[in-house]
Amino acid sequence: MTPILMLGAGRMGGAILEGWARAGAFAGHDLMIVDPQPSDAALASARAGARLNPPDGDLASARTVILAVKPQKWLEAAGQYASWLSPDAVIISIAAGVGSQAIAHEFGGRTVARVMPTTAAAICQGVASLYADDPAALARAHALFEPLGAVVDLTDEAQIHMATAVSGSAPAYLYAFIESLEAAGVAVGLSAADASRLARSTITGAAALLAQTGEQPAELRRQVTSPNGTTEAAMNVLLGERGLPPLMREAVAAALRRSKELGA
Numbered sequence: 001m002t003p004i005l006m007l008g009a010g011r012m013g014g015a016i017l018e019g020w021a022r023a024g025a026f027a028g029h030d031l032m033i034v035d036p037q038p039s040d041a042a043l044a045s046a047r048a049g050a051r052l053n054p055p056d057g058d059l060a061s062a063r064t065v066i067l068a069v070k071p072q073k074w075l076e077a078a079g080q081y082a083s084w085l086s087p088d089a090v091i092i093s094i095a096a097g098v099g100s101q102a103i104a105h106e107f108g109g110r111t112v113a114r115v116m117p118t119t120a121a122a123i124c125q126g127v128a129s130l131y132a133d134d135p136a137a138l139a140r141a142h143a144l145f146e147p148l149g150a151v152v153d154l155t156d157e158a159q160i161h162m163a164t165a166v167s168g169s170a171p172a173y174l175y176a177f178i179e180s181l182e183a184a185g186v187a188v189g190l191s192a193a194d195a196s197r198l199a200r201s202t203i204t205g206a207a208a209l210l211a212q213t214g215e216q217p218a219e220l221r222r223q224v225t226s227p228n229g230t231t232e233a234a235m236n237v238l239l240g241e242r243g244l245p246p247l248m249r250e251a252v253a254a255a256l257r258r259s260k261e262l263g264a
């Protein structure tokens with residue numbers, strides 16, 4: 001499966017490179033990176049032996065190609081590089097919304113797997129949703145993403161849109177939640193520094209507790225919600241008619257719609 005060629009190594013491609021380095025998943029010399037504006041992670045990989053922006057003729061040695069450019073730029077990247085690749089190179093696309101048939105077509109009929117990763121891949125705590133029609137391509141995607149955290153096999157390609165809305169985009173949902181909690185802390189009179197420390201440490205601690213105990217989130221919520229207490233007062237708002245559940249459904253539906261538009 002090596003050498004691995006990464007086409008585009010920005011935020012997400014860089015997170016994958018960082019995670020692989022942390023996990024010791026691949027030797028530097030097994031990686032090739034093509035990116036006109038290499039991120040810090042790409043430059044660090046190059047220092048560890050990866051070939052950065054090699055001559056086009058070298059791309060034919062890649063057995064696995066990770067398509068990690070923005071969905072708006074994937075066609076341009078395919079046009080630039082497809083003809084240089086080996087006919088048996090497997091394309092692993094992390095581009096949101098773009099379907100495997102279109103990718104296979106633009107990459108000359110090569111086998112394709114689709115993956116929706118998350119940025120915590122950088123610390124090997126990501127989750128990647130995988131889909132491929134071809135079992136060998138799926139196995140390749142497993143080998144690439146298992147070192148970076150959890151993997152979830154989807155049974156239908158259409159579910160990648162759903163995984164994008166519920167997972168790929170979701171780290172931003174949590175960060176937005178923390179930003180809002182910090183702002184609410186300042187609004188009730190805390191200093192910005194205290195609000196930020198309290199909100200961040202509380203949320204990261206609560207997430208770690210969820211991971212370590214393996215309890216259901218609803219159970220952990222019940223454990224910290226006394227009848228008629230302060231938390232219950234807040235929960236009546238957050239879980240109320242105009243609270244988080246309808247808001248989250250709306251947000252996920254908007255991400256799902258956008259994922260479908262990007263692939264259209």
Ligand SMILES: NC(=O)c1ccc[n+]([C@@H]2O[C@H](COP(=O)([O-])OP(=O)(O)OC[C@H]3O[C@@H](n4cnc5c(N)ncnc54)[C@H](OP(=O)(O)O)[C@@H]3O)[C@@H](O)[C@H]2O)c1
Pocket residue numbers: 007008009010011012013014034035036037038039068069070071073076077080094095096116117118119168169
């Ligand atoms: N970020 C996330 O949280 C996340 C999560 C899941 C999936 N994804 C998917 O990951 C993909 C990349 O997203 P991103 O956030 O990492 O984007 P990004 O930060 O913009 O990274 C893409 C990189 O590809 C480079 N690039 C553009 N055209 C290229 C070409 N023709 N050949 C080689 N490199 C090229 C870009 O350079 P320029 O800046 O010069 O254009 C940039 O450095 C997207 O398809 C997205 O759907 C992202």
